[in-house]
Amino acid sequence: MSYCSVQDVIDRLSATGLIYVADDDGDGTVSGSETTAAVEASIMAANAEIDAALVGRTNLPIGSPGDWLRHRGIDLAAERLAERKGHGVPVSLAEAARRSREWLEEVRTGKRLVPGVTFSASSSADGTSPPGFPRVVNPSSAAEG
Numbered sequence: 001m002s003y004c005s006v007q008d009v010i011d012r013l014s015a016t017g018l019i020y021v022a023d024d025d026g027d028g029t030v031s032g033s034e035t036t037a038a039v040e041a042s043i044m045a046a047n048a049e050i051d052a053a054l055v056g057r058t059n060l061p062i063g064s065p066g067d068w069l070r071h072r073g074i075d076l077a078a079e080r081l082a083e084r085k086g087h088g089v090p091v092s093l094a095e096a097a098r099r100s101r102e103w104l105e106e107v108r109t110g111k112r113l114v115p116g117v118t119f120s121a122s123s124s125a126d127g128t129s130p131p132g133f134p135r136v137v138n139p140s141s142a143a144e145g
Contacts, residue, residue, distance in 0.1 A: 001061040003050055003073030006039045012078045012093075021081050038081060046076035053104035058119050066116035075100040 010018055022030045022038040050072055051060055062069070079097035082089045089097075106112035113119060 003069045042077040042081035046073045053108040072100040
């Protein structure tokens with residue numbers, strides 16, 4: 001299960017951008033096999049990054065990820081694809097990926113919920129008891145309450 005499609009990433013980069021990052025044989029065009037190999041590898045990396053934020057918060061794989069996760073996948077995959085041959089990543093792609101990583105970190109720590117995704121009962125949107133984090137109570141305030 002992927003959070004985004006090959007076509008989603010191609011659309012984000014544009015035809016010119018795709019040639020720049022995926023023309024492995026240097027002929028000025030991108031063949032179907034070049035596109036598939038390059039884009040699918042970047043999508044797999046993005047999927048792993050998203051799964052790392054969701055694991056323990058919801059059951060994986062997610063059957064229908066929805067637009068919010070699809071856009072996170074596009075952001076991360078496009079950046080990964082742009083940097084694969086040592087090229088500088090355009091600022092717009094780098095900024096979108098940075099923002100997506102921040103939001104995914106908020107999901108991981110329980111500060112953000114994902115639209116359309118059911119989280120486990122032990123998850124909370126306010127970050128009070130995200131999975132993997134111990135619940136700590138101040139003994140003096142617990143005695144007062």
